[in-house]
Amino acid sequence: MTVWTLGLNHTTAPLDLRGRFAFALDQIAPTLQSLRSSFPSGRHPQVEAAIISTCNRTEIYCASEHIALDHTVGWLAESGGVAPTLLRSHAYTLHDDEAARHVFRVASGLDSMVLGEAQILGQMKDAVRAAENVGALGTTLNQLFQRSFAVAKEVRTATEIGAHSISMAAAAVRLAGQLFEDLRKTRVLFVGAGEMIDLAVTHFAAKEPKSIAIANRTLERGEKLATRFGGEAMRLADLPARLAEFDIVVSCTASTLPIIGLGAVERALKARKHRPIFMVDLAVPRDIEPEVKALEDVYLYTVDDLAHVVQQGQANRQAAVAQAEVIIDAGVQSFMHWLGQRSTVPLIQQLNAQADEWRAAEMARARKLLAKGESVDAVLDAMSRGLTQKMMHGAMAELHSGDAASREQTAQTISRLFLRKER
Known part of the structure; x- marks a missing residue:
């Protein structure tokens, strides 16, 4: 294998x-x-x-x-x-x-x-x-x-x-703290409700932001997470219209395509009068279109961008x-x-099967002898001799076949297998 x-x-x-x-x-x-x-x-x-x-x-x-x-x-x-x-x-x-x-x-x-x-x-x-x-x-x-x-x-x-160790979520909080002087004055939006977002909400909530919102495809799951941290839940479909409300956006969903596009972010920046937005895309594939990074008032970090931060203290x-x-x-x-x-399991299984077959044959022979009136001692002696002969037959046959070199090698192997001293 x-x-x-x-x-x-x-x-x-x-x-x-x-x-x-x-x-x-x-x-x-x-x-x-x-x-x-x-x-x-x-x-x-x-x-x-x-x-x-x-x-x-x-x-x-x-x-x-x-x-x-x-x-x-x-x-x-x-x-x-x-x-x-x-x-x-x-x-x-x-x-x-x-x-x-x-x-x-x-x-x-x-x-x-x-x-x-x-x-x-x-x-x-x-x-x-x-x-x-x-x-x-x-x-x-x-x-x-x-x-x-x-x-x-x-x-x-x-x-x-x-x-x-410094987690991705902790690194995101650290970077956000470098952009915003006081995280308690920020509004934070989390997109998704999986394990990574759960961890991110926990870290950001410890900084006591002004508000927390969870946007998720399944509103019920989003509400469950939001309730734990005193936040609100919103539908993912409402995200483009409400994006301008948030200073920090952390996204991690299982979507195969970006769910936050360049146009939505541009409209949000215009509504915010170009106040900066800190964005973290923890998803693979991306949740946020990569072109967003080029916008002047957006600070977008992906999982790879966070590598330097999380490796500090290594x-x-x-x-x-x-x-x-x-x-x-x-x-x-x-x-x-x-x-x-x-690799030896099949051989072990075959050996066990062969031994069981021999044992069954000798047991059947012994029962017949007992039924004919043979003495128990004679039957036991015959059964033990029968089993011994069956077990030794292959080894004895190999010892008498082949050339001198192969017989010598066979003799050494048989000695190891059958002539071991009891410990």
Whole structure:
């Protein structure tokens, strides 16, 4: 069995290219079905697969008897509408121990834009559940991910990897504070109601802004989040007409197309008499048209723009990173040992089946002898001799066949198997 990974992230691919391969959680199931059905059934029956898709990365994990990286690259390139050569130039491909090391580092927060952040672990667990629900997660990938979660827990318990981390939301608040002298005088609009927006609202609410509003496609979900922070909920359809009311706009939805266009922002600026608007687009693909950034009174930041801010203080965590890598090394070795043992499972099953067949045959023979009146001792002796002969027959036959060199090698193997001293 082999495992492989194809991925692209914030260090290898620009934002707009990552946006082509972003999958919302409700898209994961049909996407996995499409991926698995694309493999040739003869050489790759029942390929295990899982997809992790966040604002910073899209990664495909697969397991099968034979590696199929080229096929996986071709499938993903086609799904994103790009040439395989372009995808390869921005992607990474890993297999076996390298794939295991990578997923352990991702789960532990070592591969994130925010070093040590914990949000990725929840996103990975959501991806695993989605793969399980569609029947795409077999024994091998299940072991890989469960072990990655265990390693991540040990890293966070045994090191200070997350002690100095700055979240995307915290970075957004910090940048907004540089533009507005007093955040308590600002009106803040959040577009979306998912986990990232929940985190952003929490950070901004701590600064006690003048008002908070939540715009979401599902009004009920928006109201639920707004109620927690004493804000108001509004329909997404009302956003263009009300955009001018807000000094700060933070957006993160699962939309595949921008929902805040250049024209809407231009009209809002005109209504605001060109008072500045601070905008944060945390979505991949983008929620806000990139042309908005060129407007004179708009300060627009994407997830990639926040990279410099969130990486401040990274030097304080380098000692923790070294400790985490040691834990990850041990986890990789343990997984590869388990994966290696998996190759012997069919042989073990065959041996057990053969032994059960011999045992059943000798038991049936013993019952017949007992029914004929044979003594128990004689029957037990015959049964033990029968089992012994069956077990030794193959070994004895091999010892008497082949040339001298092969017989010597066979003799050494049989000695190890049958002449071990009891400890």
